[in-house]
Amino acid sequence: MSHNYSPWPLIFLVIISVVHINVASGAKPSQSEILLEFKNSLRNVTALGSWNTSTTPCGGSPGGWVGVICINGDVWGLQLEGMGLMGTIDMDTLAKLPHLRGISFMNNHFDGAIPKIKKLSALKSVFLSNNQFSGEIEDDAFSGMVSLKKVHLAHNKFSGGVPESLALLPRILELRLEGNHFKGQIPEFRATQLQSFNISNNNLEGPIPESLRKMELTSFSGNKNLCGAPLGSCPRPKKPTTLMMVVVGIVVALALSAIIVAFILLRCSKCQTTLVQVETPPSKVTCRELDKVKLQESNTESGKKVEQGKLYYLRNDENKCDLKDLLKASAEILGSGYFGSSYKAVLVNGSSVVVKRFRHMNNVGKEEFQEHMRRLGRLNHPNLLPFVAYYYREEEKLLVTDFIDNGSLAIHLHGNHARDQPRLDWATRLKIIKGIAKGLAYLYTELPTLIAPHSHLKSSNVLLSKSFTPLLTDYGLVPLINQEIAQALMVAYKSPEYKQHGRITKKTDVWSFGTLILEILTGKFPTQNLQQGQASDTDLASWVNSVSQEEWEDEVFDKEMGGTTNSKWEMVKLLKIGLACCEGDVGKRWDMKEAVEKIEELKEKDSEDDFYSSYASEMESPSRQLSDEPSFS
Missing domain, CATH: 1.10.510.10 (Transferase(Phosphotransferase) domain 1)
Incomplete structure (x- = not known):
């Protein structure tokens, strides 16, 4: 006697069981699942043969996966070096590993833009040297990575400027950028504990920042336009040809355009005893200091007479000075922000002032500008830094304020602190x-x-x-x-x-x-x-x-x-x-x-x-x- 048996009830029960098991296992993927997902983003993965479901990443010998470093059963590092790997380094997937602190993909064949490193904000080490990465690195590529100590990006094809966020890393110990196509100036580095630094064989120019001048000469070789210790001294700037060249004097090694310098000279037309402060972009906490130079005045620009500017004072000061006094002052650039640059000038009488040069005020008429500045000049409160004076020129504006030598709140919160400088309680x-x-x-x-x-x-x-x-x-x-x-x-x-x-x-x-x-x-x-x-x-x-x-x-x-x-x-x-x-x-x-x-x-x-x-x-x-x-x- 034959029985008509249908398999569907059994299949249905199996499906329900599988679904139940998947739900019971929780939404959070295991380390194995995360790493296998990451493996799928790579190509030429023959060397990762041990990465399979028959073993676990941290199983220990012989069960552990090649290149996976574990601490107490948690994936702590990936050391996938010299494996011929290609494809995409999937940072979104790696970010699912909460204990990951180090990655190394050196000596592989990765190309294209640098991965979104800052998605792994807790990393302590990043090694990407000897690949084919190219293109510019965004200025904030390493923002917020306060634990990062070692960054190796050497021997790739990166171009553009050295990202400022690298210079702001508070704990950086090693930085290797040699053998790329970086250009522009080297930013001022905030960290003082750098142990290994190499930026040789790039296209960098200008003065070596003060914070890096104790590094070995070989750290900077192969950049024909770099100057300053430990390389040769920077050439003296040519005599300024315009009042505006005042600023140019400040940025000697940078050889800024004569017009910009001239503008700065005019803008530097401030003269009060003590003045303003540094402007720093939002993604930055410290200011850059360049070599002090002498601001000199000149009365021609491109062969034409330049009109002497006038400082308009917003309060009565006994120590007023005119533009000529300012142009004779020693000055240094304090920093550059989105709207302009800040300069500290030390006048002949020993007093200090800061001039802020604004770039994006050229849609404001003179009367409107002056009226608003008079309105701001009437403000008087112990928690406001007063505007002391201003200079108006159609294409450029200068604002003068008191110089405060204790610095900004940002520096006290996030900057390096001297041993004798107390933290903010x-x-x-x-x-x-x-x-x-x-x-x-x-x-x-x-x-x-x-x-x-x-x-x-x-x-x-x-x-x-x-x-x-x-x-x-x-x-x-x-x-x-x-x-x-x-x-x-x-x-x-x-x-x-x-x-x-x-x-x-x-x-x-x-x-x-x-x-x-x-x-x-x-x-x-x-x-x-x-x-x-x-x-x-x-x-x-x-x-x-x-x-x-x-x-x-x-x-x-x-x-x-x-x-x-x-x-x-x-x-x-x-x-x-x-x-x-x-x-x-x-x-x-x-x-x-x-x-x-x-x-x-x-x-x-x-x-x-x-x-x-x-x-x-x-x-x-x-x-x-x-x-x-x-x-x-």
Whole structure:
């Protein structure tokens, strides 16, 4: 007797079981799955034969995968060298490995643009030498990689300038860039502990930065236009041919165009006893210093008489000087920003001034410019750095402010610190934030018609006096900046609605203030990728919100700030104020007045009521542990 048997019920049960198993295993892929996915992005993978499902990456001999380095069962490094590999280095896939700290793909056949290295923000070592990578490296390619110690990009075909973000890496120990096609100047390196550095056989030019002059001569050979120690001295600039050549004098080895230099000379027409500050681009925290040179005046440009400029003073000063005095001053370039450059000039009487030369104000008429500058000149507040004088020329504008030798907040938060220079403690940071709040409140009262009374708020635009009183700079300039440029570049800390619509409003000022508060409390760069081991463009506020409040003390607050024993809840209050200013929903975001009022209520130390009310409101979330393995070698 035959039976009519159908296999479909059994097949159905098998499918259900497989689905159940996949769901039960969780959405998070295993290390094996991640590495096999990464392998699929490569070509010519014969050498990776051991990468298969019959073994595990960290199984140990004989089960481990070739080139995979593990620590305590976690994939910590990939050392895939000399394997003839080609294809794409898939950073998005590698970012799924939370413990990955080192990658080496040296001596392979990879080509095209450099991979998006900064998606692996926790890396300590990157080795890509001896491949066929080409093209320019974006200036921010290494932004936020605060743990990076070793970068080897030698013997590829990279072109363009050396990315500034490399020079800003705080822990860099080894940097190998030899045998490429890099051009332009070598940026000033912030790190002082460089042990191995080689940039030979490129197309670089100009003076070797002060921070690199102790390196071996062979580190710079093969760049015929480099000069300065340990190479030969830089040639003296030709005698300036224009007042504007003043600036050219400053940038001797750079041989800037005569016109630009001449402009700078005119712009350098300031003369007050002490003046302004450095402007630094948003992705940078330190300023570049070039060799001091003598500013000289000349009265011709291209054979034509150049009109002597006039400095317009915005306040009464006993030590006023004219353009001639300024042109006789020793000067140095402090830095370059999106809108122009900053120069410090030391006058004959020994006083120092800083001139900011702005490039993008040429759509503003003279009367409109002068009226607005007089309006800014009438402002008077202890937390504003006053504008002292200005120079107007149709194609160029100069603003003069007091020089503050204690530097910017950005430098104190993120720069190198001398041994005798104390870090910013909690009391000092609270003082700075309160001072910034008072300065902003004053601007909002005195400049109510501006779409954003500051509009360019960032840590490098906050100077600190010797007593650490904050002084806001670059405020109130939106009406003078060419609007197409202002909308695109003025805002350093970009709110969600600004990213979407590109419009500056008072609420973008509030977002910037909130981000600045978080930057001061965490000690982190607002633009860095804060999700360790993950590829995302998470802003500082989103990162803080991703950490449970009970972990803020260990994970969020800057350890160098101290003060958590007696001030924890006041610090928590301030952090929450920063988050309220960074609310993604503009309608829910605090306005400046509310934020300032709440900040005024803060104290240096907790009260008993603070302890109980704050403790009761703490949220819960799983803790995260950040590993601190030795650097990949």
